[in-house]
Amino acid sequence: MVKRRVHVAAAAIISANGREVLIARRPSNVDHGGLWEFPGGKLAPYETGLGGLKRELHEELGVEIRRAQPLIRIYHEYSDKHILLDVWQVHDFSGEPFGREGQAVRWVPMADLVKYPFPAANLPILRAVMLPTEYLITPDEVDDAVFLERAERALDEDGIRLVQFRDKSLDASAYLARAARLLELCRRFDARLILNGDPELLEHLDADGIHLTSERLMSLERRPIAEGKWLAASTHDRQQLAQAARLGCDFVTLSPLRTTPTHPDTAPMGWHDFQQLVEHAAMPVFALGGMTRFDASHARAVGAQGIASIRDFWK
Incomplete structure (x- = not known):
């Protein structure tokens, strides 16, 4: 079976004090439902990572990215698909994030990220967020x-x-x-x-x-x-x-x-x-x-x- 390839952009949105990061809970009716993740979504074929991420964060959270930089790119293989996670660290944004699609969102101290269940593909992102540069x-x-x-x-x-x-x-x-x-x-x-x-x-x-x-x-x-x-x-x-x-x-x-x-x-x-x-x-x-x-x-x-x-x- 040929596995489908999915390009996903995700954001580690850092709080103004630099100590917290925003995470969202996946809806119960999708893959890995109920687990937490870094906000983002699938890219259209014509989109770049940052361009698609800007669209996704506006649609999902009602925020506009002002400043972001690459954090990590992760290739992960599931039984039915190959995932490329294109992760950006967002340092400056406008708007107050909230779940525009009904999803729970939460600001979490970076040290507490390990207490939340994430999909396996997200685990390297946790490490990258918790590490300095x-x-x-x-x-x-x-x-x-x-x-x-x-x-x-x-x-x-x-x-x-x-x-x-x-x-x-x-x-x-x-x-x-x-x-x-x-x-x-x-x-x-x-x-x-x-x-x-x-x-x-x-x-x-x-x-x-x-x-x-x-x-x-x-x-x-x-x-x-x-x-x-x-x-x-x-x-x-x-x-x-x-x-x-x-x-x-x-x-x-x-x-x-x-x-x-x-x-x-x-x-x-x-x-x-x-x-x-x-x-x-x-x-x-x-x-x-x-x-x-x-x-x-x-x-x-x-x-x-x-x-x-x-x-x-x-x-």
Whole structure:
């Protein structure tokens, strides 16, 4: 049987305070009736993603989009159809949203999204909505005081809310000791801390998740940590992205986008190849490799969740 292809545009509409997102309940007489979703609908053959989304939000919610940017594109296969979800993050709109077709709509704190039942195709959108657009990867640093001072500056002055603690120069006990102090800092600024190392680290420290190296990623057969923790991984090609999807990674980095001082002999993939890989990734992807804040908008435009960096976030 040839499966039909359906192109759907959806919106993650963010509240003015940046802490809540609008969701809607599907009518009981349609597929996945009673589940919650991000508002939107099917596109006509002649419509672009944003154009169709503007029409759908006006028809469904009575709002007009003023400013939006790509968030994530998701390909999902059901028993009878292929779905392309073209998801946009709406930052500015006019009108007060309400269910013009009788559907329930609700503003939900982002942290509470996991409490609502969504169709399977919507799950990567939840991750993308809950993640920030900047991912700090810490460098090797000998001095504890200097490390914590710079970490606090990144959290306080630069607004970093997602940190990967990566330091290959420390032994296991020193790593955990510094990680514990960094976790205290992250909690103070409502930021998430991801540990780079063995998943068993979470048995010793209640951080927010684990970031796998590409080597460890490819060696695993199943998700190594609980669903309640964030699982991230380093990826460099299509095979590693597919393995990350099989393990149920919540997000990944994809590199190197540009040549970097730490890997001068590694050929960069460039924006074109990066976009081709991200297009079919089944999770949010952070661009890594020579990235600065000046690249953030370009990265989002080609489908990335945002940028990951050491040098540009660690001053």
